[in-house]
Amino acid sequence: MTVMSPDDESREGRLTAAGRMLAVLEVFRTQPSPLRMAEISRHSGLSTTTTHRLMHELLDWGAVEMAESGGYQLGTKVLELAAASGDALRLRERALPALLRLHRMLRVLVVHLSIRDGFDTVYVESLRSAHGGVSTNRIGGRMPLHLTATGRVLLAYADEGVQEGFLARPLEVRTRFTTTDPDELRRTFSGIREHQVVMTARQVTENTGAVAAPVFDHQERVVAAVGIVLNLKDHHLEDYLELVRAAASQVTASLVPPASD
Incomplete structure (x- = not known):
C-alpha cells in the first residue's frame, strides 16, 4: 500500500x-x-x-x-491519438508506403519510424512481425535516445546543446553492452552524419540489433528516422545498411515538394 x-x-x-x-x-x-x-x-x-x-x-x-x-x-486509443497529431500524422502518411515495402521485403522483428521528443525517441509508426516487437516500440512508445538506432540518428542531427544536455545526464543501462560513454557516443554521432546510417547491437536486449537512417525535410533538416530491429542470431546488421538508407531516402523524397516548372 x-x-x-x-x-x-x-x-x-x-x-x-x-x-x-x-x-x-x-x-x-x-x-x-x-x-x-x-x-x-x-x-x-x-x-x-x-x-x-x-x-x-x-x-x-x-x-x-x-x-x-x-x-x-x-492502450490503443491513446496511441492512435498520439500518432494522429498534426505533423506526426502527415509524416506517418507520407512514410507508410516506403515502410510497408521494407516490411514486406525483410523478415525482421520491427520496421519503424521515429521522431524526437526532448530526450526520447517516439515511435509514430511500428510494423511488427508476428513474433517481434515489445511494448516500447509500438506506436506512441518511447525510449531514451542513446538506446536505439533511430534515437542515435535523431540525436546525431540535433543541436549541440541538445546533445550535450543529453550526454550530461545519467544514461540508462539495459544490458551489459549498453553504450553510455559520452565520448563513444559523440564518435557515433560523427559517423552517422558522415554515412547517414547507423548500426547498434545488444543495446536494449542481448539478442537484438538495429539499423537506422535519417529522414530529411525540404529544408534538409532531419525530422525523423527509419529503423529496423532484428534478431542477431538470424541476421547480419551489415546486410541491411543500404536497404534501410534507401527506405529513408524514399521517405525523404516523399516530403520534398515537386519542383515547379
Whole structure:
C-alpha cells in the first residue's frame, strides 16, 4: 500500500479531476511500462484509492491496457491519438508506403519510424512481425535516445546543446553492452552524419540489433528516422545498411515538394 506524504496529500487536494487523470497519464510518458498500480500511484503522487479508480476508468475507455507480462501500458486509443497529431500524422502518411515495402521485403522483428521528443525517441509508426516487437516500440512508445538506432540518428542531427544536455545526464543501462560513454557516443554521432546510417547491437536486449537512417525535410533538416530491429542470431546488421538508407531516402523524397516548372 502506498503511503502518501503530507505534500502529496496537499497536491492531490489541489488537483481537479482532469488534473488527476493527467497526472496518471504523465507517469506513462516518463516511466518505462508496463507499470504496476503501486508504481503509478507513487510516481503520480496520488493515493492508491484515487489511482485505482482512475486506472479502471482509463482501462474501460481503452486509454490503458493490461500487458501480457502483467502491469499496465498505454492502450490503443491513446496511441492512435498520439500518432494522429498534426505533423506526426502527415509524416506517418507520407512514410507508410516506403515502410510497408521494407516490411514486406525483410523478415525482421520491427520496421519503424521515429521522431524526437526532448530526450526520447517516439515511435509514430511500428510494423511488427508476428513474433517481434515489445511494448516500447509500438506506436506512441518511447525510449531514451542513446538506446536505439533511430534515437542515435535523431540525436546525431540535433543541436549541440541538445546533445550535450543529453550526454550530461545519467544514461540508462539495459544490458551489459549498453553504450553510455559520452565520448563513444559523440564518435557515433560523427559517423552517422558522415554515412547517414547507423548500426547498434545488444543495446536494449542481448539478442537484438538495429539499423537506422535519417529522414530529411525540404529544408534538409532531419525530422525523423527509419529503423529496423532484428534478431542477431538470424541476421547480419551489415546486410541491411543500404536497404534501410534507401527506405529513408524514399521517405525523404516523399516530403520534398515537386519542383515547379
